[in-house]
Amino acid sequence: MKRFFLPILILMLAGTAHAKGNADKGKAKAAQVCAACHGADGAKPTAPDQPILAGQYPDYLVKALADYKSGKRANPIMKAFADQLSKQDIEDVSAWFASQKSALHFQR
Amino acid sequence: MRNHFSMAITAGLLVSAAVPALAQQPALAGDPKEAHKKIAMCEGCHGIPGYKTAYPQVYHVPMLGGQQAAYISSALHAYKAGQRKHPSMRGIAASLSDQDIADLAAYYSAGHK
Numbered sequence: 001m002k003r004f005f006l007p008i009l010i011l012m013l014a015g016t017a018h019a020k021g022n023a024d025k026g027k028a029k030a031a032q033v034c035a036a037c038h039g040a041d042g043a044k045p046t047a048p049d050q051p052i053l054a055g056q057y058p059d060y061l062v063k064a065l066a067d068y069k070s071g072k073r074a075n076p077i078m079k080a081f082a083d084q085l086s087k088q089d090i091e092d093v094s095a096w097f098a099s100q101k102s103a104l105h106f107q108r
Numbered sequence: 109m110r111n112h113f114s115m116a117i118t119a120g121l122l123v124s125a126a127v128p129a130l131a132q133q134p135a136l137a138g139d140p141k142e143a144h145k146k147i148a149m150c151e152g153c154h155g156i157p158g159y160k161t162a163y164p165q166v167y168h169v170p171m172l173g174g175q176q177a178a179y180i181s182s183a184l185h186a187y188k189a190g191q192r193k194h195p196s197m198r199g200i201a202a203s204l205s206d207q208d209i210a211d212l213a214a215y216y217s218a219g220h221k
Contacts, residue, residue, distance in 0.1 A: 048178035057168035074191055107173025107219040108147075108155040 021058060021088075021095025030093045033084050043102035054102035061094035136206055138177065138214025146208055147215065149200050163195070177217035184209045 031040060034053075038045050042053030053061060067073035069082035069090070085093065153159050153169045160168050172180065186192040187201035188209075204212070 045176065045179075048176050049182050050176070051179040052175055056171055059167040060170045063165065063167045072193060103174035104171050105173040105219070106157050106171055107216060108151055 021062075021091030021093070023092070023095040023099045026089075026092030026094065026096030029085070029089050030096050033081050033089075034093060034097075038097075041100040041102070042097035043100060052102050052104050053097040054100035055104040056098055058094040058098035061097055062090055065090045065094065136210040138181075138207075138210035138212070140211070140215040140218045142207075143211040143215030146204075146212060149203075150212065153196070161194075161196075172216040173219040175216055177213040180213040180216055181209050184212065 030038075030042070034042070037047070037050055038053050043055075045052060064073065065082050065085060066087075068075055068078040069085065071079060082090075147155070150172075153161070154172050158168065160166050183192065184201045184204060187194065187197045188204065190198065192198070201209075
């Protein structure tokens with residue numbers, strides 16, 4: 001019994017360690033930085049090769065933005081925008097887009 | 109003078125070699141029905157609700173249903189070319205033909221629930 005406790009505790013901590021984004025603050029920031037291409041709610045990008053963000057998992061959006069910012073994911077356009085976002089901004093805009101509705105859905 | 113001229117030609121050749129490769133991607137028509145034979149590799153992660161990657165970082169694998177076809181295609185081509193680094197996705201994308209990528213992009217983008 002005891003040996004199950006530590007892994008479970010670690011999992012619980014891992015779940016809470018992530019700083020939660022504030023969707024309202026994210027909405028305001030997204031309007032300045034993201035909306036021109038991805039749409040105000042991230043549901044209607046202006047070009048076909050730009051992703052829909054609305055309804056995407058927030059932690060995936062955080063990961064993508066962090067990788068654009070660090071240059072690990074090489075995209076000069078997204079790098080320029082991600083550079084305008086602080087770590088907290090990234091959490092906030094990700095929370096905002098993840099909370100919006102779009103055509104995006106789980107599909108096998 | 110001659111140097112500038114040859115540099116311009118070299119640059120022109122590089123651009124003309126690179127541009128069609130990028131421009132070609134959306135031209136291939138994808139068939140969602142063909143993709144049914146090819147989604148086995150995708151399902152193991154993207155076909156499990158709420159699935160998270162364990163390596164190299166832990167986060168939800170992205171939801172693909174309803175995503176824009178051209179974006180899915182560009183993501184897969186970027187993995188295939190090594191521009192995107194996720195090890196599992198690089199391995200899988202490397203095994204896909206351009207037609208496979210077009211079919212998968214059509215499959216995931218077409219789905220509406």
